Amino acid sequence: MNDGSIAMRHRLTLLGVTAAALLAGSILGIPGTPAPARAEALAPNPAMRTLAYGPDPLQQLDFYPPQDPKASRAPLVVFVHGGGWKRGSRTMDRGSLKQRHLTAQGYAFASLDYRLVPAARVEDQAADIATALRVLIDRAAALGIDPKRIVLMGHSAGAHLVALVGTDASYLKGAGLSPRDLAGIVPIDGAAYDVPAQMSDGPRIMQQTYRQAFGTDPARQRALSPTLQAAAPNAPRFLLLHVMRPDGARQGEALEKALRAGGTNVAREGFAGTGLAGHMEINRRLGDPGYAPTVALDGFLRTAFAR
Template sequence: MKRRIPALALIGALLLTTATAVPAQDQKQERATSFSYGADSLQTLDFWPAAHKGPAPLILFVHGGGWKRGDKDNATGPYKVTHYTGEGYAFASVNYRLVPDATVEQQAQDIADALAKLLKQAKALNITPGKVVLMGHSAGAQLVALVGTDPRYLRKAGLSYADIAGVIPIDGAAYDVSAQMADGPRIMQQTYAQAFGTDPARQRALSPTMQAAAPNAPAFLLLHVQRPDGVRQAEALEAALRNAGTQVERKGFPGEGLRGHMEINRRLGDPDYPATAAVDAWLARVFGK
């Protein structure tokens, strides 16, 4: 039994991690512009324009970290900014307030408010209206999926689902909070309780799978590696979206445990990583390129 403890700890740490921290120099070379979208010091984002001139679709990236840690500066990995701006997309990476000083509801609102900040300057930033994809990893996957299935967050920010083209949750595992708390890794239970509490009604309200009845964002691409709880959760969210008539694709990639969970985020944008081509093809379809 003792030999199984490290493996359990490895799996349980999944949603606590963002990606392997990487130096920020690659992003800085792209001349990011930083914005504040609220009064809190964490309500900030970095924006990189597309490599070409003229209006471009926008990818808004949301970091993970178990809802209580993580940062926009080390969560995008070494490839995303260069790859996606080179593909003709603007790219932004968002910080948001963290648990326990903020609630998950406030975090989801931060994502919507950050997007509103950018879209208010769409002309100056060369962002094409209506062509926005929300992308998030781990806890960030839960947050973008929540914004994409519960319209109240965008509505409060003065936006609607007409303002976004799609959502890409990357290897999340809390799309159905109560199910994840019931059969997810034991080592994560304190984190889940801290983020989502014990009230079943609140847990349901914060579960994208439970909120997936229409209206939803127009399209979803669910990415995951081979973690049992992550696969279960992605399959259930896929089914709920299909039942609502929402366009959804789900794609699994090699990789297990913490290593796979980190790799899919760190290497997305690497031409040699298989998820990169899958995302590129989906983005081209959704953006109509």
């Protein structure tokens, strides 16, 4: 290979790395990165149904029944996407590993959108999740799901939101529900469980995103912190999954401690992976049977859904 070909290959490699970094940054909400186009379905699922749970165009969810057409009263996993509280889409889970893996295990799966900052507040996003759960429970018979076996799971900003819904009972109460209407909560690689701590110690590049989401009022920041709301009542059990990012691991450990102090059943598991690459990988690969976080999730769901 001549020097010109080598140089061209090196430039193409750099372009590919840059594009991947920009996409990842846009999903995280890192300033200066473009928002990704909405993902198209990787593997169209003719059984998928899109349901509205409110009047706003973002108050919608995709529902996937178990792959076994004979399944009835199936347990349900509800997933909340990340995106720095200001971007992201449920369509990223159309054909995802987690969607295919969980429906193959006999579970129903739902992936929901929610209203985004700055048009909506983080409080509105948590309320959207509770409202979506209410709609799914109300339609349980028609959807073929068991309303007593629902696990709420989210990644990144979605991890913060599901942890908030699972620790501050006011959001579920606003939808006519309680923490006991959930079988469990699975936050995946979140790092804003204690908002004041993260705004003090977290990555500098994320501070603008945090200020936009949580504002500058210390009382509001505390109210939006799952770690500071975990005294009880909480959802019955939690599985905290994270890679070994310093802030994510630190925040996960503090949330675990607060949940235990509140008498909540909680497990926390850290996995290989650091920085932005690890943060994105745990969401992208979840559902791969050979990936350690998938094994941990499968074990948690078997326990949470046991009759």
